[in-house]
Amino acid sequence: MGVLTGVRNLSRALRLLVSTSVRVAPWQALLCLGETGGVILGLLQPLYLAWFVAGAAGHDTQQMALAAGAFVAQIGLGRALVWLGMNARFGQLERVGYEFDARIAELTSSVPTIDHLHDPHYLDQLQIMREERGSLGLALNTLLNNLNGLAGVVGVVALAATADPRMLLVAVAGVPGVLAGPLLARWQGRAEAAGAEPGRLAAHLLQVGTSPAGGGEVRVFGLADPLRGRLAAAAHAWWKPKVGLAVRESVVNVAVQVIFFGVAGAVLAWLVRDAVAGAVTVAALTLALLLIGRLQGVSGTLRDIIHNVAAMSRTAGRFLWLVDETARIRAAQHGTGTPPDVPAHGLVLDRVGYRYPGHDTPALEEVSLVLPAGGVVALVGENGAGKSTLVNLISGMLRPTTGTIGIDGHDLAGIDPVAWRSRLAGAFQDHARLEFTLGRSVGIGDLAKRDDEAAIRRALHEGAAEAVLTSVPHGLQTQLGVTWPDGVDLSGGQWQRLAIARGMMRLMPLVRVLDEPTAALDAATEHELFDQYTRAARSGRDTGTITILVTHRFSTVAAADQVVVLDHGRVVEQGTHAELINRGGHYSDLYELQARGYR
Numbered sequence: 139m140g141v142l143t144g145v146r147n148l149s150r151a152l153r154l155l156v157s158t159s160v161r162v163a164p165w166q167a168l169l170c171l172g173e174t175g176g177v178i179l180g181l182l183q184p185l186y187l188a189w190f191v192a193g194a195a196g197h198d199t200q201q202m203a204l205a206a207g208a209f210v211a212q213i214g215l216g217r218a219l220v221w222l223g224m225n226a227r228f229g230q231l232e233r234v235g236y237e238f239d240a241r242i243a244e245l246t247s248s249v250p251t252i253d254h255l256h257d258p259h260y261l262d263q264l265q266i267m268r269e270e271r272g273s274l275g276l277a278l279n280t281l282l283n284n285l286n287g288l289a290g291v292v293g294v295v296a297l298a299a300t301a302d303p304r305m306l307l308v309a310v311a312g313v314p315g316v317l318a319g320p321l322l323a324r325w326q327g328r329a330e331a332a333g334a335e336p337g338r339l340a341a342h343l344l345q346v347g348t349s350p351a352g353g354g355e356v357r358v359f360g361l362a363d364p365l366r367g368r369l370a371a372a373a374h375a376w377w378k379p380k381v382g383l384a385v386r387e388s389v390v391n392v393a394v395q396v397i398f399f400g401v402a403g404a405v406l407a408w409l410v411r412d413a414v415a416g417a418v419t420v421a422a423l424t425l426a427l428l429l430i431g432r433l434q435g436v437s438g439t440l441r442d443i444i445h446n447v448a449a450m451s452r453t454a455g456r457f458l459w460l461v462d463e464t465a466r467i468r469a470a471q472h473g474t475g476t477p478p479d480v481p482a483h484g485l486v487l488d489r490v491g492y493r494y495p496g497h498d499t500p501a502l503e504e505v506s507l508v509l510p511a512g513g514v515v516a517l518v519g520e521n522g523a524g525k526s527t528l529v530n531l532i533s534g535m536l537r538p539t540t541g542t543i544g545i546d547g548h549d550l551a552g553i554d555p556v557a558w559r560s561r562l563a564g565a566f567q568d569h570a571r572l573e574f575t576l577g578r579s580v581g582i583g584d585l586a587k588r589d590d591e592a593a594i595r596r597a598l599h600e601g602a603a604e605a606v607l608t609s610v611p612h613g614l615q616t617q618l619g620v621t622w623p624d625g626v627d628l629s630g631g632q633w634q635r636l637a638i639a640r641g642m643m644r645l646m647p648l649v650r651v652l653d654e655p656t657a658a659l660d661a662a663t664e665h666e667l668f669d670q671y672t673r674a675a676r677s678g679r680d681t682g683t684i685t686i687l688v689t690h691r692f693s694t695v696a697a698a699d700q701v702v703v704l705d706h707g708r709v710v711e712q713g714t715h716a717e718l719i720n721r722g723g724h725y726s727d728l729y730e731l732q733a734r735g736y737r
């Protein structure tokens with residue numbers, strides 16, 4: 139990164155932090171400056187002390203009284219200002235922190251597609267940002283501390299020069315300490331980057347090892363030891379760069395101190411010699427002595443300022459990267475067209491391919507399909523065949539890396555993704571367990587009708603979830619989730635049925651996707667449900683809804699108009715169930731294999 143880019147990024151970061159702080163709480167932002175005034179007053183202490191000592195040496199009681207009075211007054215006023223500023227600073231810290239948390243959540247969820255959530259680089263940046271979320275909140279705090287520190291540095295150096303110009307040599311001896319700042323900041327940046335991925339892995343392994351969901355498998359498969367081993371290795375890889383950094387920091391700090399105190403000792407000896415000879419006044423020598431400690435602090439303060447500003451700029455830079463990246467992704471999804479109210483022809487996939495970010499092998503290749511309006515298509519195939527990827531492409535969550543998907547002759551890329559998504563309905567294998575009231579948990583499948591009891595009951599009926607409703611104590615008002623007052627828990631299958639009902643809330647979707655929402659149900663129930671969807675789809679053919687069923691169970695898809703068989707990301711067969719059975723190919727083999735399992 140060039141110096142110019144660095145300066146530009148820093149100034150962008152500073153503007154972001156200051157403008158956010160001022161926008162969130164303008165009065166507090168202003169009050170924070172009181173602290174800087176207090177710091178500047180505090181700097182004058184050695185001056186009053188030197189006057190006092192000089193007054194005592196010259197038996198000048200008036201000077202002594204004046205110096206003592208000024209000393210006490212500046213302590214009182216300085217402390218009051220610091221107190222005011224500090225309170226404002228801490229109040230500001232929380233509000234700015236919440237503001238950034240909210241904006242991060244908004245940015246990550248405002249992208250209509252999910253390709254970026256599969257990108258390891260994006261996830262690493264997000265992980266570091268989560269770890270450092272607090273430091274964005276602390277940004278104004280850091281900035282003010284730096285401002286106070288800078289005021290202190292300027293004041294101390296000016297006072298030191300007043301005491302004796304040779305004291306500037308001592309200030310210069312602090313330069314190596316200052317120069318070490320950027321070096322340490324660079325090392326820290328590298329250590330953070332090196333620890334991000336293992337940190338994510340350690341958090342994931344810890345979650346697997348401690349969550350009730352993974353608990354059963356961990357025990358049955360005897361995974362506790364290997365998991366502990368991998369967790370230890372990941373944690374080691376996470377903290378190793380941090381330990382290395384701490385060691386190098388210590389070595390640099392010791393070297394810097396040795397240089398400073400060597401020069402300071404020599405200059406003081408020189409001043410004492412001149413004071414004995416009468417060439418330096420008692421006041422100047424006293425001031426010089428009092429300022430040595432503060433001068434030593436100067437290089438530390440400057441270094442901290444550089445370090446803090448670099449860290450702050452890095453953290454703010456990541457936030458700005460997220461802002462830019464979000465804008466870039468959104469700009470690439472420039473579709474503004476509206477989807478048709480009722481599809482006339484249907485979806486056409488023309489040589490569609492998709493490659494996940496950072497992966498060489500495509501998950502889908504050369505997929506060409508026609509999904510007619512009002513039709514029911516079943517996607518079948520073994521694990522990893524590409525069914526969910528295809529569904530995500532049709533839903534507009536992912537964008538094809540090659541080929542096009544069109545609806546009634548219009549490329550999906552030209553349609554506003556949010557408008558497209560608003561016309562989809564469905565239930566997915568990774569459904570959410572929404573711990574709201576039962577009615578709300580289903581109703582939000584169509585936000586406009588979330589409180590429409592009749593619509594919710596209809597969706598529960600169509601999702602074959604009425605049995606869930608009758609099994610809970612307070613009907614639609616039942617709170618779901620045992621961690622809430624009066625909350626009830628549901629079985630995996632019951633949660634799944636609610637997710638399916640949620641997918642039935644939208645009445646006239648363009649596409650209704652049912653991506654293995656029935657995995658927790660038995661084969662007979664799944665069969666019955668898919669038959670019900672197919673019948674519902676056929677009875678409402680005039681709405682043009684394209685129904686896509688995804689399943690592993692071949693027996694449940696016989697009623698679909700069209701069965702598409704995927705294998706290793708390619709369409710290997712398509713046709714009706716009867717056609718495919720007669721063909722005696724891949725579908726027929728797999729169907730026979732599963733059917734034998736049920737005999």
Ligand SMILES: Nc1ncnc2c1ncn2[C@@H]1O[C@H](COP(=O)(O)OP(=O)(O)OP(=O)(O)O)[C@@H](O)[C@H]1O
Pocket residue numbers: 256494497501519520521522523524525526527528
């Ligand atoms: N987030 C991802 N990053 C990289 N590769 C992925 C990702 N998700 C899926 N894949 C890969 O893409 C291919 C297709 O996966 P997909 O989930 O679409 O298959 P599927 O047919 O739905 O499988 P299943 O029946 O197990 O749900 C697989 O090889 C899988 O490993």
